[in-house]
Amino acid sequence: MRPTFWRGKPGRSKLIDPNDVGFNRRAMLGLGAALTGTLALGRNAALAQSEGASPPADAPWSQSQGSGVVDRPYGRPADFEAGVIRRNIPWLTATSESSASFTPLQDLHGIITPNGLFFERHHSGRADIDPSQHRLMIHGMVERPLLLSLQDIQRFPQVSRTHFIECSANGGMHWRSSQLNSLQFAHGMIGCAEWTGVRLSTLLEEVGIRKEARWVMVEGADGAHMNRSLPLEKCLDDCLVVYAQNGEALRPEQGYPLRLVVPGWEGSVSIKWLRRIKLGDRPWHSREETAKYTDLMPDGTARGFSFLMEAKSVITFPCPEKPLSGAGLYEIRGLAWTGNGKVKRVDVSMDGGITWQSVRLHEPVLSKALTRFTLPWRWDGKPALLQSRAIDETGYVQPTIAALRKRRGSNSVYHNDSIQTWQLKADGSVFDVQLG
Ligand SMILES: Nc1nc2c(c(=O)[nH]1)N[C@H]1C(S)=C(S)[C@@H](COP(=O)(O)O)O[C@H]1N2
Ligand SMILES: [Mo]
Secondary structure (H helix, E strand, O other): OOOOEEEOOOOOOEEEOOOOOOOOHHHHHOHHHHHOOOOOOOHHHHHHHOOOOOOOOOOHHHOOOOOOOOOOOOOOOOHHHOOOOOEOOHHHOOOOOOEEEEOOHHHOOOOOOOHHHOOEEEOOOOOOOOHHHOEEEEEEOEOOOEEEEHHHHHOOOOEEEEEEEEOOOOOHHHHOOOOOOOHHHHHOOEEEEEEEEEEHHHHHHHHOEOOOOOEEEEEEOOOOOOEEEEEHHHHHHOOEEEEEEOOEEOOHHHOOOOEEEOOOEOHHHOOOOEEEEEEEOOOOOOHHHOOOOOEEOOOOOEEOOOOEOOOEEEEEEOEOOEOOOOOEEEEEEEEEEOOOOOEEEEEEEOEOOOOOEEOEEOOOOOOOOOEEEEEEEEEOOOOEEEEEEEEEOOOOEOOOHHHHHHHHOOOOOOOOOOOOEEEEOOOOOEEEEOOO
């Protein structure tokens, strides 16, 4: 597909599709002149009249020097991007300390979540820790208990891995019905970053695992002292103790100066502000694995230690926040992920799941990371029901909400990995709906 171009002033710009207007280079060069006095004309006419005209007129920023390099020692987005922010839902939680903010997936590209937009989920607010005072204790069923400073930890062999972290409550409001009509609020408790640190297995080797050890308790230094139990096997497999996120130190919101990353498992086990790792022979049954982070099943029993985040996907364009503007050629865009490893295939349906077609997965397709997909689509302007469905390398197929309710009932909060349906109306607006 050929690229598209923006024209006009910020706030008044309009997307020009070169496939629609008989695009050529001369027409492109004339865009600036075409703007003056011709905004009332149709875009085909505006372009046709611009043949042979001069380059875009100089705006004020082209007629003066820009700001010097000392202006912004730490960069920030353009002022025009002020609407691209994490958002929270004030009524969802009693306080903003024990709450969550949501990643604006509708405004993001590729697979990496910028650090300032990574969703937050805190049980006792954000801890602002002085790294020189922070310590990590590793003890319990180990040969040589250790108390490590951040400097100590940074001397161990370093690894970088790209993984998503998704709160298991992502989509939790949707168990009973659609809510809030928003991609950001329905799916934004997920982020994907390149995490850098040391393998947990390296640290456990250093302390020496006693042979009775089976489980590992991990605890944070925030006011909640949030703690979870993890099977030793997972800790030795792919868990990371990280101090960096997308090339810079972790953000305080993400657990500065040290957090655990448990790839592919529910976000609540990726303990932030990590201060203690204790080995034992059984799980601790802490608050966050009994009263919380368990799933009430249809027969009234509760499912515990439901760590795995199963395959999921969502169309990020169009979406309620990003409607279509008239029939024509578009690119459907979305994200897919799975805690099982790699996404193998993503299908998209325009008719609410009656017919499906496979889409293009963008490289790189990484294990337990977000995967970007796109599909060119010429919209005929008629109503449609857009869905995406992820299939992972284990063969797991993302379920419909109806199938998921059959298996799990509707008393759950966590682990809703069901297919999202976007209802596209003839005017281009998009609504969050559920099909029965
Ligand atoms: N110490 C501590 N770790 C924590 C939490 C917390 O409140 N305290 N919240 C957990 C939950 S429920 C999730 S979903 C993830 C969120 O990570 P993020 O805030 O970096 O997005 O952190 C987990 N780790
Ligand atoms: Mo979470």
